[in-house]
Amino acid sequence: xxxxxxxxEDLNVDRFIGEKTKEIASIVGSGTAVNALSGGVxxxxxxxxxxxxxxxxxxxxxxxxxxxxxxxxxRVVSIFEKLGVPVELVDAKEAFFRALRGVTDPExxxxxxxxxxxxxxxxxxxRSSGAxxxxxxxxxxxxxxxxxxxxxxxxxxxxxxxxxxxEYGYKVIEPLIELRKTGVRMVAxxxxxxxxxxxxxxxxxPALAARVIGEVTSERVEIVRKATKIVEExxxxxxxxxxxxxxxxxxxxxxxxxxxxxxxxxxxRCFDSTDAVTATPTRLPFExxxxxxxxxxxxxxxxxxxxxxxxxxxPTTIEAV
Amino acid sequence: xxxxxxxxEDLNVDRFIGEKTKEIASIVGSGTAVNALSGGVxxxxxxxxxxxxxxxxxxxxxxxxxxxxxxxxxRVVSIFEKLGVPVELVDAKEAFFRALRGVTDPExxxxxxxxxxxxxxxxxxxRSSGAxxxxxxxxxxxxxxxxxxxxxxxxxxxxxxxxxxxEYGYKVIEPLIELRKTGVRMVAxxxxxxxxxxxxxxxxxPALAARVIGEVTSERVEIVRKATKIVEExxxxxxxxxxxxxxxxxxxxxxxxxxxxxxxxxxxRCFDSTDAVTATPTRLPFExxxxxxxxxxxxxxxxxxxxxxxxxxxPTTIEAV
Numbered sequence: 001x002x003x004x005x006x007x008x009e010d011l012n013v014d015r016f017i018g019e020k021t022k023e024i025a026s027i028v029g030s031g032t033a034v035n036a037l038s039g040g041v042x043x044x045x046x047x048x049x050x051x052x053x054x055x056x057x058x059x060x061x062x063x064x065x066x067x068x069x070x071x072x073x074x075r076v077v078s079i080f081e082k083l084g085v086p087v088e089l090v091d092a093k094e095a096f097f098r099a100l101r102g103v104t105d106p107e108x109x110x111x112x113x114x115x116x117x118x119x120x121x122x123x124x125x126x127r128s129s130g131a132x133x134x135x136x137x138x139x140x141x142x143x144x145x146x147x148x149x150x151x152x153x154x155x156x157x158x159x160x161x162x163x164x165x166x167e168y169g170y171k172v173i174e175p176l177i178e179l180r181k182t183g184v185r186m187v188a189x190x191x192x193x194x195x196x197x198x199x200x201x202x203x204x205x206p207a208l209a210a211r212v213i214g215e216v217t218s219e220r221v222e223i224v225r226k227a228t229k230i231v232e233e234x235x236x237x238x239x240x241x242x243x244x245x246x247x248x249x250x251x252x253x254x255x256x257x258x259x260x261x262x263x264x265x266x267x268x269r270c271f272d273s274t275d276a277v278t279a280t281p282t283r284l285p286f287e288x289x290x291x292x293x294x295x296x297x298x299x300x301x302x303x304x305x306x307x308x309x310x311x312x313x314x315p316t317t318i319e320a321v
Numbered sequence: 322x323x324x325x326x327x328x329x330e331d332l333n334v335d336r337f338i339g340e341k342t343k344e345i346a347s348i349v350g351s352g353t354a355v356n357a358l359s360g361g362v363x364x365x366x367x368x369x370x371x372x373x374x375x376x377x378x379x380x381x382x383x384x385x386x387x388x389x390x391x392x393x394x395x396r397v398v399s400i401f402e403k404l405g406v407p408v409e410l411v412d413a414k415e416a417f418f419r420a421l422r423g424v425t426d427p428e429x430x431x432x433x434x435x436x437x438x439x440x441x442x443x444x445x446x447x448r449s450s451g452a453x454x455x456x457x458x459x460x461x462x463x464x465x466x467x468x469x470x471x472x473x474x475x476x477x478x479x480x481x482x483x484x485x486x487x488e489y490g491y492k493v494i495e496p497l498i499e500l501r502k503t504g505v506r507m508v509a510x511x512x513x514x515x516x517x518x519x520x521x522x523x524x525x526x527p528a529l530a531a532r533v534i535g536e537v538t539s540e541r542v543e544i545v546r547k548a549t550k551i552v553e554e555x556x557x558x559x560x561x562x563x564x565x566x567x568x569x570x571x572x573x574x575x576x577x578x579x580x581x582x583x584x585x586x587x588x589x590r591c592f593d594s595t596d597a598v599t600a601t602p603t604r605l606p607f608e609x610x611x612x613x614x615x616x617x618x619x620x621x622x623x624x625x626x627x628x629x630x631x632x633x634x635x636p637t638t639i640e641a642v
Contacts, residue, residue: 106574106583213571250534250571252641253427255634262427263636265588267628281614286604293602293631305637307588307628310614313576315584316626320573 005140006178013190017049020175024053024135027173033133034126034170035060036117037087039076040203041188042137042176048191049175050135051085059129060085063121065113066093067207067221070229079194092121093218100209100216104249106321109216113206118168126170134164138174139184141276180275201242202276202318210321214249223247226300227266234292235270240282243270245296246320254297254304263304266296270308271318279313326461327499334511338370341496345374345456348494354454355447355491356381357438358408360397361524362509363458363497369512370496371456372406380450381406384442386434387414388528388542391550400515413442414539421530421537425570427642430537434527439489447491455485459495460505462597501596522563523597523639531642535570544568547621548587555613556591561603564591566617567641575618575625584625587617591629592639600634 006016024033035050037043037060050058060080064073077087099112099120126134164172176184181202188198204210211224227245235243246267254263268289273279293306309316327337345354356371358364358381371379381401385394398408420433420441447455485493497505502523509519525531532545548566556564567588575584589610594600614627630637 213573246573248569248571250569252534252567253638254636255638256636260638261636265641268631281611283607289631290602290633293633297632297636304632305630305641306632307630309626309628310589310610311618311625311627312611312614315575315577315582315618317574317576317581320586320626 003140003143003177005180006183008180008182008186011179011183011186013186016187017052017190020049021053024050024173024175027171028054028057028133031133032057032059032129032131033135033173034058034122034129034131035135036122037062037076037080038137038203038205038207039072039079039197039200040137041181041184041193041198041200042139044080044137044193044197045184045188045191046135046137046175047080047085047087048083048188048193052191058135059125059131060087061090061122061125062087063090063092063117065096065117065207066218067096067113067209067216069203069208069232070225079197083192090121090125092116095120097216097218102215104214106210109209109321110206113209118164123168123170126168132170133173134168134170135173135175137184138177140178140180143177182274201240204319206321210319211244212247213321220247223264223300223302224266227296227303230295230299231268231270231292234288234295235284238270238282238284238288240270241273241276241279242318243268243282244319245269252305256304261304263297264302265305265307266300266303267307267309267320268292269318269320271313273313273318276318277313279318281308281310281312284308324461324464324498326501327504329501329503329507332500332504332507334507337508338373338511341370342374345371345494345496348492349375349378349454352454353378353380353450353452354456354494355379355443355450355452356456357443358383358397358401359458359524359526359528360393360400360518360521361458362502362505362514362519362521363460365401365458365514365518366505366509366512367456367458367496368401368406368408369404369509369514373512379456380446380452381408382411382443382446383408384411384413384438386417386438386528387539388417388434388530388537390524390529390553391546400518404513411442411446413437416441418537418539423536425535427531430530430642431527434530439485444489444491447489453491454494455489455491456494456496458497458505460497461499461501464498503596522561525640527642531640532565533568534642541568544585544621544623545587548617548624551616551620552589552591552613555609555616556605559591559603559605559609561591562594562597562600563639564589564603565640566590573626577625582625584618585623586626586628587621587624588628588630588641589613590639590641592634594634594639597639598634600639602629602631602633605629 099116224247248265270282271279420437545568569586575582591603592600
């Protein structure tokens, strides 16, 4: 690959922001651009850069795909409203669940989500807006992992030699592609984004679909959404790099009210890491683990068992799917 | 149910042994009996009682079903040889794997194992020996859980109104049916069994088949057998009530040698309990959990992730399947 990484020690944040703002302005020229905001640190930083570079000539959308965390769409839109950046919420839930129906292979799930996002929803938004460019928050680790064949990242297109102009009708601008997460966080902070954005634990492109083993239905997403909320509440103070809940397809035996209940299992994962390339399970206090083991079956319908991952990356990965 | 529990505080071990020995002798009369030894505390205690009551008129078999732990059959036979109790090893692996082929439902697995054991293997052994009675290590908790519909125990027959005389051609004698595990351990100790038997953590009737989610094949049993060996090595010093490894059917993403490996997950469970009715996840040191998380993927082919169960019984159960 011919993209050069900018290491954190070589990153001059202000100069980077200045250059990228100019670059975006020059590429888009007198046209308009579309920007998709997910609320992650990458797309949030891109949103701010695009807003600086293009002002009202960039239209930012938040695509509600049905696989977000609880309250996520409203929360993100309101953060950006406060920063003076208008964001339009697009309800595309049905399109995503339709594309995910019956799909169990993780790569095909990612593919279904990517295709729905780019070919269906965004292509429609770009076409109807008359824009020729789409801004996107691809970072250096995304490129690297995709090239290495570890995991197909949601937001890699041109790296896979996909001609977006031909396939989707727009060109993609990726201003963060030389930075890893730490660099992106520095840029996001300098762009005036609040701590809950620039310091937010990473969240995968395929969102809660990456947290469901087996078919992704709105019912199964709802289970993992509730478990995720509990995990995030309990582990917010852990200072861990990333924490998450996975819904298994496997059923395990449980017992409730003295009767057998063949139920679901939630896998909790929490890692210490600096770069996501290697990661160690966080040594959480046993009280916290027990609280998770108790709260999730008590509060999430059908769950009878909770586990905690104790294997490092490698050989495991941070996300299970 | 009309069986009365003998509580530990009411148990006079010597009197119990004397009475049961007489009872067995009187039921079998001048005939012969067959006894199946699994190496668990229940069947071991029954073996000793039967040997005392009947001497050479009881024939003890150890049925190798292919779903035992590593080295288990040889180990058990040699313990009893030292105690002067002859045990015949019967290789029935093929019959069990044939019966388990394609079966994924836990209850149907138990059923397949029970049927193969009683209707196929034991019925044949009893018939060929001319015996009219089979001794069995059913205990009070087995009866209770089966009646409550929590879990179909492997060794419950007459409680389910199965006429063993009619169905299998023999009558069942269950000398331990009034005792819970603690009482059985006391009896086993008094009968001269070594600590590794009377103090052995419980092991389920369906053996490693209860540790495999999904289809039970010899290959999948081999994975969980290796993981079980590591778990037992690492947790032997934990003083826990029971510890085990479960092989998931779900696949999770891993990474090895820089490449994605879509691999297996092993769930480790370890509980503190006194009666198996309620149980709490043992607060293992994090070093131990990390060693399990490292050793299992390193030593067992295809495993990329290890988890630890953090939910109590109830709502989870000690065994997952």
